[in-house]
Amino acid sequence: MRDFWFEMKEGLFIALRALRSNKVRATLTMLGIIIGITSVVLMTTAIKGIDGAFQKGISALGSDVLYIDKFAWFGNRDYWKMRNRRNLTMDDYTRFKGLAKLPKAFAPVLRSRKTIKFGDKNVEGVILIGSTSDYVATTNFTFNLGRFFSQTESKSARDVVVLGSEVAKKIFPRGNALDKKIKIGNHNFKVIGVLAEQGSFILGSFNPDNQVFLPIGSIFKYYLNRSRGSITINIRAQNPAMVDDTKAEAIGVMRKVRGLKYDEEDDFAVNQQEGLMNNFNSIVGVIQIAGLFITGLALFVGAIGIMNIMFVSVKERTKEIGLRKAIGAKKRTILGQFILESSVICLFGGLIGLLLAVILSMVIDQFLPTSVQYSAVIIAIVISLITGVVAGFAPAYTAAKMDPVTALRYE
Amino acid sequence: MNIIKIEHIAKIYHLGSEEVHALADISLNIDKNEYVAIMGPSGSGKSTLMNMIGCLDTPTSGIYEFTGKNVSDMSDNELAKIRNKEIGFVFQTFNLLARSDALHNVELPLIYAGISSHERKERAEKVLVDVGLGDRIHHKPNELSGGQRQRVAIARALVSHPSIMLADEPTGNLDSKTGEGIMTLFNELHEKGNTIILVTHEGYIADHAVRIIRLKDGLIESDEIVEKRFIPNNKKVLES
Secondary structure, three states, X not given: OHHHHHHHHHHHHHHHHHHHHOHHHHHHHHHHHHHHHHHHHHHHHHHHHHHHHHHHHHHHHOOOEEEEEOOOOOOOOOHHHHHOOOOOOHHHHHHHHHHOOOOOEEEEEEEEEEEEEEOOEEXXXXXXXXXXXXXXXXXXXXXXXXXXXXXXXXXOOOOEEEEOHHXXXXXXXXXXXXXXXXXXXXXXXXXXXXXXXXXXHHHHHHOHHHEEEEEHHHHHHHOOOOOOOOOEEEEEOOOHHHHHHHHHHHHHXXXXXXXXXXXXXXXXXXXXXXHHHHHHHHHHHHHHHHHHHHHHHHXXXXXXXXXXXXXXXXXXXXXXXXXXXXXOOOHHHHHHHHHHHHHHHXXXXXXXXXXXXXXXXXXXXXXXXXXXXXXXXXXXXXXXXXXXXXXHHHHHHHHHOOOHHHHHHOO | OEEXXXXXXXXXXXXXXXXXXXXEEEEEEEEXXXXXXXEOOOOOOHHXXXXXXXXXXXXXXXXXXXXXXXXXXXXXXXXXXXXXXXXEEEOOOOOOOOOOOHHHHHHHHHHXXXXXXXXXXXXXXXXHHHOOOOOOOOXXXXXXXXXXXXXXXXXXXXXXXXXXXXXXXXXXXOOHHHHHHHHHHHHHHHHOOOEEEEEEOOHHHHOOOXXXXXXXXXXXXXXXXXXXXXOOOOOOOOOO
């Protein structure tokens, strides 16, 4: 055992010296491992970031909210069929609200898209969410400033607006937005509230941060003819465990509201976040598989590079191997020495890759909040060591089984 | 007691379909504190015999006993252990590690013997002083002359207190004056009680030895004690 540690220490010493005297060669060889490890760490970091952003976004929407819509959000194979469905109207909403017993909160939602102006500031394509004062009860919104619109304001379709945090930031980069008059399309609205940051960019147009909220009546009044817009009915279950029951009830009630016969298909869809989640997970899955493939390829190429250079190194040092054997190095000593050398190269490469990944993740962090995970660090180190051992084994074995007489005679 | 006892050993190499009888039938004994030169033209089998004696190779047939232990059927690891503890090699081309200083080169056998770094340093320094390199301990091979390199190699061979020192053409890469210095060192080591086996084809080098064994075609041609042994006038170890 003691011999073993001395041999390992000597092996490490030899490996470091060999690296030092072949800096350029070692660096070039490491490149494959560096790229491999950087991509492993960056990928796990990015996925972690995306996942975090998504979870945050999802929780802003509330996991117990159902969205009754003309269109199904996912699996929209029958787009043309859905397009020809009757619109969901405010009457449908009122009747639904009267019949459904399970939901804790109801809100009709009408979406539109307009340009917002304030002074010389101009934000295009902002998503307008028209709803009632009940809307806030179907979300987990928190406020930075002010409040949501009241029942009176919503019923009488006042010209008031609540801004999502990103929108507020764009229009009022460093000012108090409250009570300011902004122009949505051609109409003035008074800002009565600004939301705290809720979701994340990953939700796109579903992200409340990029939306503004106004009474549904105002949307009908200024931007959309009452007959043209199809609303969405947001309902919230009492608790997450009741989501399925609430959904079943919603389907039954909606069929009644829409006057469907027993043999007619639903002409609406009850959507929920689960769909969003499944969709997201399958996208992340694809990213993961692609990332794994690229990473694996990079590491494989790196490992071959290491193996190649180790074969060269063994060949170059044939005489040295002969000498070491002559003065008492055992097979396993030589084997260990060269495996150690390739592991040291890989470990160095891995650490450089890790460093690179940490720097790059700081860049990524600017637009996707994330950080390198401890687990990724450990994985990187373990992977580089394994690569070193695997890539170094064949060359080391060649060295170990050399005949000392032949090796000493080698020129 | 015999350190080396060789009985009818033969070594046959296979080069393709051809059989090469490098050693045909060799028997010899070497005692403690002998100074033996093995001579012979190239192809006579002297290198093969040296490899055999040095436990770098095992015979095809016959018995080789080293300090009473049968080496003929030892495993690679057992042979490595014997080489490490019992045999000090000195090569024609020195075979020093180019990137290590003299001290580390001399320490090397002790590392494989599992000796602690403190004791290693002490012993290596002592033998380097003994071979006249006390002021060159931290020089790398490329900062040393040929003679000094060979002295480092000799120090490396001595450091593990081996039973025999095995030198293969130790002066082959040195000029004659430097070579003489090295041979003087061998004479001194012999006088201190070391067992030395030289392999050479130069008569004047072999003349330093007490016993000369001549090989031809894998057989011993002659084995004789030298009557008039050559002793250099200047017995002081020459700084080469």
